[in-house]
Amino acid sequence: MKNRNERLMKIRRLIGSMNISSQEELLKLLEKQGYEMTQATLSRDLKYLKVAKMPDNSAGYVYILPNIEQAVEETELANRGLTGLISLDFAQGMAILRTLPGHASSIAYTIDGLDAYEIAGTIAGDDTILIIPRDGVTRSDLVNLLKIRMPGLIQESSGSLKN
Amino acid sequence: MKNRNERLMKIRRLIGSMNISSQEELLKLLEKQGYEMTQATLSRDLKYLKVAKMPDNSAGYVYILPNIEQAVEETELANRGLTGLISLDFAQGMAILRTLPGHASSIAYTIDGLDAYEIAGTIAGDDTILIIPRDGVTRSDLVNLLKIRMPGLIQESSGSLKN
DNA sequence: ATTGTAAATGCAAATTTATACATTATATTT
DNA sequence: AAATATAATGTATAAATTTGCATTTACAAT
Numbered sequence: 001m002k003n004r005n006e007r008l009m010k011i012r013r014l015i016g017s018m019n020i021s022s023q024e025e026l027l028k029l030l031e032k033q034g035y036e037m038t039q040a041t042l043s044r045d046l047k048y049l050k051v052a053k054m055p056d057n058s059a060g061y062v063y064i065l066p067n068i069e070q071a072v073e074e075t076e077l078a079n080r081g082l083t084g085l086i087s088l089d090f091a092q093g094m095a096i097l098r099t100l101p102g103h104a105s106s107i108a109y110t111i112d113g114l115d116a117y118e119i120a121g122t123i124a125g126d127d128t129i130l131i132i133p134r135d136g137v138t139r140s141d142l143v144n145l146l147k148i149r150m151p152g153l154i155q156e157s158s159g160s161l162k163n
Numbered sequence: 164m165k166n167r168n169e170r171l172m173k174i175r176r177l178i179g180s181m182n183i184s185s186q187e188e189l190l191k192l193l194e195k196q197g198y199e200m201t202q203a204t205l206s207r208d209l210k211y212l213k214v215a216k217m218p219d220n221s222a223g224y225v226y227i228l229p230n231i232e233q234a235v236e237e238t239e240l241a242n243r244g245l246t247g248l249i250s251l252d253f254a255q256g257m258a259i260l261r262t263l264p265g266h267a268s269s270i271a272y273t274i275d276g277l278d279a280y281e282i283a284g285t286i287a288g289d290d291t292i293l294i295i296p297r298d299g300v301t302r303s304d305l306v307n308l309l310k311i312r313m314p315g316l317i318q319e320s321s322g323s324l325k326n
Numbered sequence: 327a328t329t330g331t332a333a334a335t336g337c338a339a340a341t342t343t344a345t346a347c348a349t350t351a352t353a354t355t356t
Numbered sequence: 357a358a359a360t361a362t363a364a365t366g367t368a369t370a371a372a373t374t375t376g377c378a379t380t381t382a383c384a385a386t
Contacts, residue, residue, distance in 0.1 A: 051218070126173075
């Protein structure tokens with residue numbers, strides 16, 4: 001359609017420039033600008049534009065334009081692949097594993113099952129596992145162990161810092 | 164309410180870790196985790212958490228957590244969920260918080276909500292929270308962080324505190 | 327011009343989400 | 357403890373949004 005792109009741009013501008021909280025409301029604005037359409041089409045337009053609806057203190061709910069937040073969220077999600085493991089960090093000489101909600105204890109159980117000397121013990125919360133290495137076991141010892149015994153699980157490590 | 168904070172935390176984590184595209188779907192996940200509630204309450208929770216629903220290529224629509232507005236919400240977070248804190252101690256380079264029975268997870272949730280670099284992770288039991296600082300973060304770094312970000316939590320930088 | 331094809335749209339129904347109101351639980355004050 | 361105020365929740369319903377299907381429009385290829 002000839003007008004579609006123009007309409008999509010108009011929708012973006014409207015959403016970007018004011019607080020709009022329902023499709024009906026937006027529809028009326030568009031009508032005033034000379035665009036005739038139904039709410040169903042608007043729903044599809046918003047989907048196409050990836051416009052999100054978000055709770056807002058003042059207005060109840062407002063439409064917001066997509067931005068980097070979304071990309072961040074999605075890549076973050078994409079990284080969470082296997083068996084519920086999300087990330088691996090090291091701090092205080094220990095390893096901290098983040099998992100999907102509820103997955104911590106089962107993964108910790110698997111790790112316990114390795115029966116590795118290097119690991120003195122594990123503690124699992126709901127989505128976090130703490131691995132406590134034996135005294136004298138270094139971080140790289142632990143990484144090596146996990147690399148060998150649980151291939152594919154290691155992708156990331158923490159940065160160091162002083163504050 | 165007793166379970167509310169914990170539930171909010173669970174909701175946040177579920178949304179952050181997987182693609183959820185309707186409240187019904189989320190509701191079922193929560194039920195599996197032992198939370199009984201109606202869709203109406205969930206709708207209110209999502210509004211409170213400022214969770215947005217956004218079109219997504221793969222899943223149709225997905226809920227996403229607020230990011231930038233979080234700064235605003237952080238203060239909000241910091242101002243709630245602090246009741247029940249009993250003491251703060253340091254050992255083995257880590258902080259150990261004692262709370263009233265059952266309060267650990269909600270307070271840990273608040274701390275997680277700070278999303279502070281200094282904190283590598285937390286693990287909450289029933290009445291104990293372990294805060295694992297990142298390497299290089301000193302005890303006073305941690306105390307300062309908590310003083311600034313969670314005013315009212317810390318009265319004195321040593322040993323226990325009153326509440 | 328006619329035919330074929332894909333995109334765009336409307337309509338109506340289904341689905342999903344929000345909320346008014348009543349009730350219950352929790353906290354605060356006296 | 358009792359009374360009062362606040363906050364949280366469920367129920368039922370309204371409001372808002374999405375979608376299957378049919379129809380129309382735009383456009384390309386005969």
